[in-house]
Amino acid sequence: MSFAIAVLLLQDGITNGAIYVLLAVALVLVFTVTRIVFIPQGDLVAFTGLTLTAFETGTVPGTVWILAAAAAIALAMDLMPLILRGRLDLAVRPLIEMGLIPGIIIALSLFAVPREASLLWKMAATLAVITALAPLMHRIVFQPLVSASPLILLIAAVAVHFGLTSLGLHFFGPEGVRTPGFTGPSISIFGFQFTQQSLGVIACSVLLSAGLYAFFSRALTGKALLAAAFNRRGAELIGVSAVGAGRRVALIAGLVGAISGLLIGPTTTLYYDSGFILGLKGLVGGIIGGLAGYPFAVAGALLVGVVEAFASFWASAYRDVIVFTLIIPVLFWRSMVAPHHEEETE
């Protein structure tokens, strides 16, 4: 292998790794606050690309209907007990959060996104739809499971992923999409040629991981969210509810997912089921970071990307064997040295 090829592979690895970083960071974020391994994060990314393409072709994306159904279910789940208890005065908040806001987004997507609208406008609509999905998902599936064991939460997350995949196939079909993005000449940095798109991906993942790192180690809200993760009762005493924290963090994850989707959509083809493998590789990064540390998660995700690129070159048939076998000792090492933030399975 010549040096030039090695450079190209490294660059490809970093670009792909940056995608996994985006996933890993979101997974770490959700996990630290809720103990949920949020497998559907990858689906949000894939759905972003599919939604944008549907807007592009002038059809109403299926995700809008998913959003409508999810909002209806979530609203019903919130209102039912209130009606039974006769406390309709408390219904205002759910009505706004799960009725009004999704309603506006749905209405906008249905009527205000004409086929010839500008790309930016369509991207904004896509962003809104996908971001709004995540907290509703949390409300419907994870809020009722709020104090369940990590295993139960993991299984629920996998079930949600299967459900979303099925919906994705139903609405978007089996074929892939490639979304339009910002174009422009490649930029050369230290002899590496980067397209503007991949630079955007890298820049965003750097900014996002740094931002989240700062948010949780510096900002009070961030610390409060973390507190909810470590000690639910205690956090509630100081006014942080686990449910509220979970929903807020789901909202952030949704936003991160949508941004990731918009970023990577033009660089690769996205399918209704792309989410799993993206999520898995992000998860590998996240777990290398002990599902707690952003720097390690970023390093882990990049490592996966780079190993993958080189393995594709050397022995592409065995690529996944190489990637996932090499990951095992790294995980072992991290498991030995990382502080255990996870409690025992129970």
Add this chain to the structure above:
Amino acid sequence: MIRQILARLPLIALALVVLASLVLTNYRLTLVTYVMIYAIVCIALVLMTGVVGMVSFGQAAFVGIGAYATAYLTAELGLSPWLGLLVALTACGVAAYLIGQMTVRMSGHYLALVTLCFCISVYFLIGNTEVLGKFNGMTGIPPLSIAGYEMRSERSIFYVVLSGLALTSWWVRRILKGRVGRGLRSLRTGGLIAETFGVDANALRMMAFVSAAMLAGFSGWLYAHFQRFVNPTPFGVQMSIEYLFMVVIGGVGHIWGAILGAGLVTVIKQELQDVLRPFLGETTRLDMLVFSTLMVFMLIVARQGIWPLVVRAFAKWMPRPKPVMAIEIGNRRVMPPPQTVVLEAVAMRKTFGGLVAVDDVSFSISAGEVLGLLGPNGAGKSTLFNLITGVLPLSSGGIRLFAKELSVVDVREMCRRGVARTFQHVKLVPDMTLIENVAIGAASLGQKGLLGATFGLDRAEEQRILGWSMHLLQRVGLASRAWDLAGSLPLGHQRVLEIARALAADPFLLLLDEPAAGLRANEKTELAALLRSLRNSGLAILLVEHDMEFVASIADRLMVMNFGRRIAMGHPDSVRADPMVQDAYLGAAA
């Protein structure tokens, strides 16, 4: 009547299935056969995930290794399927042992992900191997045959698989009941309990991991000769996840749950298309959505799975456990004469970086003596306790038990030498009964392992261990609740139960870490009485406590620490009068 049925549930269920097989159509038989093949893997997962707490996303890979091993041997080399079974089990066992070198030391999501990685690797390895037919798979696997009779018909293979499932459930039930089983069941709360009582937690984890893999291989062997075609798809991550679905839905810690879950998931997935067709149309692709909605719904309704709900519904009629006769074991350790020095600590020192947590502390404890260790918060009591129990290594100094160095041996060996302890934060296995919890303490008194449990050679030993545990429960006054779950006890009783468990190891030296914390006044009185009677029987007891009144009432001598140093030592009255002690306590209080 119901109780009678429940007591013989496995046999009755088996009889029912055999009866049902006579009337079921061939297709139903086939479907049930699939359910049973999956159920074997699920039972393996119950052992590994439900009981031991190791979440595995790689079980399907072991099924695949088993299936391909026998497929290669029989279809390619033309050897007997029975040899295939041997090779399948060996291959799975060896693979699990190798990967287990890492996994048994890992926990939580690391372990889950490693098994997932393993599963993906195996999938692509098989898919790229020419002799295994690559991704297209292998055809022409012969059916099983016994004495020349080929089991081609649905019915005959059904009975083979049924026997396999019955054997599997019988075996797993059996090993979970005995000494090894108690150790395994304690692991879900962490390895510390097992290690404290002389059981190698990693060895147990390995045992569970390898057993689960071999059971999965067994299932794969059945699958290969039943379907007579193998390709990589049924051994991928998707299927591993499905197995986990099955056990979680059924009830992750229960053999019946595994069988129930395998049945539910398989039947729902198979029948869903037909059920949904009238609503969603001929060409629907949404059955997976309905399936996962059902799964989530079941998780929300029955977090522990469905089987525990069933158990609760029938709790009234659950068979009563066989009564256990309290016995005192014969070959107990001979307590040394009073005043013999049991434990001697010499210039113990522990530093964390620049911080000196324990600074040149020396003391000794004799047989028939209670030494109370006191000190304000942060005085170094817990560190000292951890040094003695071997949880932390010494920086310098020494600890000797009967003049033999103790600081160089591991936690398990300490138990064997006669040191037993309790925990500041109670560590019991909440879903095991009181008597079983105590019996964990007696683990080092038994020898029988997996094979002993399998062939029922552990009956006498079990009788001895359980009898001894019952005896100790009587002694601490909990015998009437012997068959309740430890998790249902109030905290005071839990602490007493921990003492009974420590006593079960038949120690010379008992190390108690704040046993009176959180106890009510009358409970403290009972505890004091118990400790006195233990001391009178010749035990040496080290008591770390916060509660000055409580310690002073039972300790023969008191040692007071502050800032990592021993500041006083002697008779309780003189120590309490010591101005330095008063200062430390008042100072700390201020």
Add this chain to the structure above:
Amino acid sequence: MKKILLGVIAALSLAFPASAQVKVGIIVSATGPVASVGIPQQRTAGTLPDKLGGQPVQYILLDDASDTSTAVKHARRLIQEDHVDVIIGPSLTPNALALIDVVSEQKVPLIALAASSLIVEPLDDRRHWVFKTPQNDSQMATLIVDHMKQRKIKSVAFIGFSDAYGDGWIRVMTKLVENAGIKILASERYQRTDSSVTGQILKIVSQNPEAVFIAAAGTPAALPQTSLKERGFGGAIYQTHGVANNDFLRVGGAALEGTFVPAGPVLVAEQLPDSHPAKKPGMDFIQRYEAIPGAGTRSTFGAYLWDAQLILNAAIPTAVSQAKPGTPEFRAALRDAIEKVRDVSGPNGIYTMSPTNHLGLDDRASVMTQVVDGKWRLVP
């Protein structure tokens, strides 16, 4: 009017169960990793005629979710619960291979919709009951290799799916290409949902082959090609007929210009000479398929199912004259009749079965096409 007539026929067939219905079980992979193959077939199933060979037909359509065990469960269900007379499907080679033993023991004819020649070759006792409609991958591969020889291509590189599809193709191609004296410089694999194939493409480009063959199906097949263009590869690119749908053209865009794709005649039915026997059934199929809401354009995968139906249409009259549908005798007669069909023209070619050939397609079943101006063009 036509509807009423059909209704009357349906009512009559209900009133006279004696004129027994032929039951046809269909297994496709409409969900799971190979949904892009199965979905067109699932759609086509909705357009199948109510009568085959003059007999009323009941179809039972099942989805195996791309899973082998499920395919086997479905097949057993169709045979033992629904008592079907014939099974069409499944869509995938491994799934079809898994059914060989099932149908040969239960003695039910199977018309597979998967490509590998392993399904009907070697034609031993086990495969006695198994037929298939898709062109053998070797048949398509021969077309590609001949085309390469014509263009005097001396070296080639492969890249394909890391699954049964890619593997089957590359296996066949490797043999043919070596026999043709063309050098294989690289043979790479990738995953359907991969976000990048840069590593594989770099390796291929660094070997400097004159042509690249991509063994992939549906839109994922576009990724290696766009990457090749990005790396400035200028040689010929060959795809398989698995890519033959419009989504592929949409996703690949300009990078696909000039790609050679061997396919069943149905892909370019309009451009076939009127004398081509596949033209009429092809046009007929396209018209029906494209009328399905949401189906988009023609699919060669869907056409395999249509072919199977045409074969049954030709075989059922003979079988019915010998036994009553729903009986073992009928299934045996149907198998024999399928083996004897001659010159059945379908969208994918002309089928003439024989005891030594359970596929029965000749070289009229494959045409070379090329992507020109974002459309499929028949290469004369």
